[in-house]
Amino acid sequence: MSPPRVAVIGGGVAACSLAHGLRDSLASRAVSLHVFEMGRASGGRAATRGTRDDPGLRVDHGVPAFAALTPEFGALCESLVAADVLRRCDGDGSAFGVLRSSGTFEAEDAAGAPTRYRPPVGKGMNALCDGLLGGESTLANFTPSTMVTKVEPVAAQWRLTSKGGVDLGTFDWLVVSSTGLAHPRWRTTFGGEPPLVEAAAALGDTALDATLAALVPLQSKPAAMLAYGSDAAAAWASLPFFKAQVEADPVLSRIVVQRVSQSLTAVVLHSTHEFARSAAHVYGATSTAARIAGAKSDAGEEGRILDAMLVAAEKRLGGLLGPAAAMRSPAWGPHLHRWGAAFPDAPLLPEGRAVVPSARVAFCGDFVEGGEGRGGSVEGAALSGLRLAKALQREIGGLCGAD
Template structure:
């Protein structure tokens, strides 16, 4: 019997962790994975943005570092430290109070114990995390091949279950992308009502499910439709020379801003003495006011014509002046070498209730869901770690359903009343 063909839609941490957790089965060619990503590279919210304008520039605009609490993901991170992909994050976190007082994280914690965090080593950027995961933990800089076929700059715009029972995928432009035995959804959009707001028309997976009469899939999509997110608009900038040095002297790597109607977080990434990246994250309320506004160079704008608005950018940049005034920086340190550029995270901060784990795997329809929007049962939903754990749990479910470890029963054998439980 030929190996199962699995399509993974979305190239974020969850999808890449799925690949990592199935590495021995992929190396043994027990199945094949094809990953479709609408962006230029892997990572999702943990991606690293680069530009031809400033070749040495890298911007970790979503997650410059991440916290780890679970033993399973900590083991992965420690192994990636051995291969020098990750390192422990030692940058300062803090809070800017409404009074204008800066409070360092350790002094603001009751225990004084700073959480364990990781970031990527050297000048790699956070995107190196996913680049390594899809290579089974190997260093991409050493030429290690990916264990999946990755298709970038491609938005899956239609999915259809054929009479033969396989999933046929097409791009947003109608190009055939292939047929697959299973599909794993690593991003909610394809099955969430948000699709209609952003791109128009019904969500492709909802449309496909209508003709299947699969109670389990219908139940999962009904749960997914209830999922809400807190959008964030990010403003990306890079500074050089004295301005870069001034930003690098800030007493934080990541700052939480209290009481500001526009600005919620600021991250400062010191690339080298004369180059510093600053990323502003808006409040959820600010992003909600401009829910149809995307950056002009975002994947949503490039591939699907999503909108942008210079006025939104200007309002975020205006908050920069308030911040620099608080820390006594000169006005001329607000003029960036690169940027400002907008990027919208429309679904990167899901709110409870998350998609229940029992609805994240539907073997009767050969559909799975993984991402930070899935409740992995450990309270890490909405985080990089939650996404990774979800991907690894999905790998466990697929291994069992496909009987790759010689298991006697698949997840499909434990479906009852439209609900599929994978232990």
């Protein structure tokens, strides 16, 4: 008898944490896990952006570093440090704090700061998801560059079909780790009804309908990515912070500065949710949604959004950056990137609605509030995946480690 088959849509931190939580069950072949990712590799928000224009450029545009506040996630991170997948930020030159309205930077109190983690030197944050999956010895079936555009309930199973019309197989459980498949934004981004919403209409499961309704208010936000070379790289790298929250700004929420090499510094400007709502119709031309899925992009609108973000950064950084920084003359960029599901705005999906046994559908991601107060973060995504692993062990008979 073949093991129960679980399909996961999206290959970010939550999905990879789910695979990590099920590793014993996967090893014993008590379950089969199939992850379908629209991008080129695992990572989601924790992916590392590169470019053919400069093979040395590496930008952790969604997760440059993250904090661990709960014992469970802290223990997981320490195990990844031991495996050389992560390193602690302690004493490595990473400065965190707030960029005040006055243009001054106020570093956080080191004594009360949480433990934070970054990739090892020379690696990108995509190492996190690779490590959670188990590297080359992963037990999950991982399929990149695959957009699932149709899900159908068929005889107590779920049949998946790709954008190209390829039958991806039938599965006993469907796990959604990226909300696009179930969110109204699908209509404006790709056209037509969201696949899971369409399937739910035919299924008539009231519990699933309630979960889908709870996802509707979620919003995401864009970021502007740039890289500077030569003297400008040194000028940017001399800023007194690695990651700064931007105080009371209607456009920017944070600024991240990553020294990639002596001659290359990457800068990422993150918008506020308020600003994102005014630009909900725009996706970056180089984003996965545009490249793989064909999301429409308006160059004029992209330019307007990028200009607004650069103007806001100039106002805040004018007293900290000298003329050598050449903000308007980057070596790469500016490029607009909009995450479809990451950085969700409240209200998040309650944990009690994340598993729908009657429909054999489950949800995991930073958009799920698990009670630890870490929703919307990398930690929240990871804990969501680990919780779902335990829930599936309870729900699917025969899984190893069932409670």
